[in-house]
Amino acid sequence: MRVLNLTVNGDATEVAAPAHWTLLEVLRYRMGLTGSKQGCDKGDCGACTVLIDGEPQLSCLTVAALAEGHEITTIEGLLPAHLRAGGEGPDPVQEAFDRCGALQCGFCQPGMILSARALLSENPAPTRDEIKAALSGNLCRCTGYTQIYQAVELALAEATGAEPASPSWAPGENPWAKTPEGNARPAVGAAGLTEGTGVAPSGGDSRTNGKAH
Ligand code: FES
Ligand code: FES
Structure with a gap:
């Protein structure tokens, strides 16, 4: 057992864990931060992605x-960091994923x-190819990726004040077009923030007898 001094989501914390444990194990099973998902547990899927000094790491x-x-x-720290x-409210990337419906089961979303x-923190104007490259280590078994890429582009457009491109599923109309009122475009994603944004635990992370499953 070893006492670790970690700074997680802006808070310095001491946590005791076996010396060989991974950061994912400490986050999930010592700190209860189950937004970081344990998918393959061997570097293939990206579901466990967190930021370390701003860089995505497995x-x-x-x-x-x-x-x-x-x-x-971790994903739990994104909204507080934005505040x-x-x-106001969630990080623009979280909001864009929600508005684009860029998820189904939500398992990949925290890492994505x-x-x-x-x-977006490093590159203020990525191309679609650069977005694909940046997300290439995050696998999604559900969505087919298109709405994920569109969500990143929507967050980018919101950040720069540009007119968001019309999504592929709405040719001829643009539900994200700016209105005279400014920001009155309709949400098109799942109603409200969903579990994949880290606001609520996934079903697989329900707790029984104090353990995260
Ligand atoms: S759980 Fe870490 S890469 Fe899959
Ligand atoms: S893995 Fe299910 S939404 Fe991406």
């Missing part, structure tokens, strides 16, 4: 002790959103 391949001294951001930065957030 927490299932990161020994927790090596994360000491670094800023770790601390003076924003964090990879997208890292991209």
